[in-house]
Amino acid sequence: MDGHSSHITADFIAFCMDNAIDILILPPHCSHARPLDVSVFSPLKKALAAETDKLTRLDPGRTPRVEWTRAYIHARDKAITQANIQILNKIRQLPQTPPPPPQEQVSYPLDLSLLASSPPDGTELREANALLHSELDKEQPLLSPAKRYTKRITRTLETAQSEVALLRKRLTDAESLLQARKQRKKGKRIALKGKFVFSTQEVLDIAKQAELEAAQKKPKKKVKEGAKATIIDNNKEEDIEIVFSDSDSDCIVVAATRSS
Template sequence: MHQAAWYDALPPQWTIAVSENGWTTDKIGLVWLQTVFNKHTKARTVGQYRLLILDGHGSHATPEFDRFCLDNAIITLCMPPHSSHLLQPLDVGCFSPLKRAYGHQVEICMQLGRNHIDKLDFLEAFKPARAAALSSSNICSGFAAAGLVPHNSERVLSHLQFKLQTPTPPASETVIAARQTPKTPYTVAQLAREYTTIKGLLERRSKSPPSPTEQALKRVVKGCQMAMHNAAFLASKIKDLRAMSVRQKRKREAPRSYIASGGVLTAEEGQERVKRARIADEAVLDKYV
């Protein structure tokens, strides 16, 4: 079921498809080919043919899918199994940044007290994540890293070569000692230990404070500064939590309405259906007022 709330503030050129189990189907794959790939690449074709790189999913191997590609000068390139991390430009250059960007958006929601991401939350988080990850530079980098544009097979073959590496020598005693040097306190317990250290140094000091005392004092000051930064961060977090609470309250109070029982809708079509549904609801209300 398509929910009306999905289409608020959604880019008009986006398309949403639903299925019984949440997985893609042969029909959805064909509709994507016809209304998304073909629509958005036809006017940008350089030469006669277009290249469509596939990962071997069953929805890409139907007779209808193949016939549409043949009729529209689309060359399909199906990658060998378990090779998309080397050959698929999206995997090489885009999906990793997209995963990080989406994870960052989810992390923001989790910091604000959300422990469940529903479909509407996903759309709200995916929109800025997609804008950040699917940039022209990342897309071009993906095609270059896959050795496609510019064509360079060594970009892929070089990853298949085994290289011998000299084992890292064990750390020296000097390095080990350096790792044990006292660090800036990050917790109350660490701050208390630093205070004990300062107290002992002060008890043994002469007329002028020795160098260790000065270093310990600097660490305490830095720890206090970090506490102040944390307080400012918490104040900002509380503000964000309140804003999130307001949005969630509006979301709970908004009635859940459906505009389609299945299939595929572009954002523009969905927004038009939402508009017509609201006009119809207002007409019903006016009738009884």
């Protein structure tokens, strides 16, 4: 059995004890090295994959359970043989991984610790270049081409160091600017009618839709029949004008003007 705790339960152990079955528990994540997985189940997986590929080429849709069971039976007959099952009898001794050979420590005449260290900054680089030129002049005077080449290398290193520092500063400023813009774009989410919106236009659209729904649900007032008639009094010299409004409140405005 694999050493995972989910594979070994109390019910399984009780079943093995009742049926006189010895349990061999191997360390987890070593299924690729177990003899049965290598000699028995690995050929079974390959044979089953070949059978399922045949079914897929015939019908690319879903494979029925009956056909898959038949394919598994054919694969099992091909892969699981008597020679494969008796692989444990052939194992005389478990192979052991040989220990790694001791590493020989090579002694270098020079101290190479500086090669594994981080690159120096601008001040350290200039000081190192000045020390290099002074030491070269003390030991043995260099020829003019070699001296010019050495000075050119040191100047190139100093120029590259300055450009790297400048680019690093620009990158830091750009990242801080992008972070500030990202923080400004972030806003609190608003829930209206079960929808989360961010923009002002979406908020206004949902608010207008809510107002229209409320206006449609509002009961309309009945207009009295007496108010629809136009009253004209001939005895009194006055004109009465009735104006019906088309506003949302369905009200009636009556305007009266008295003639002089």
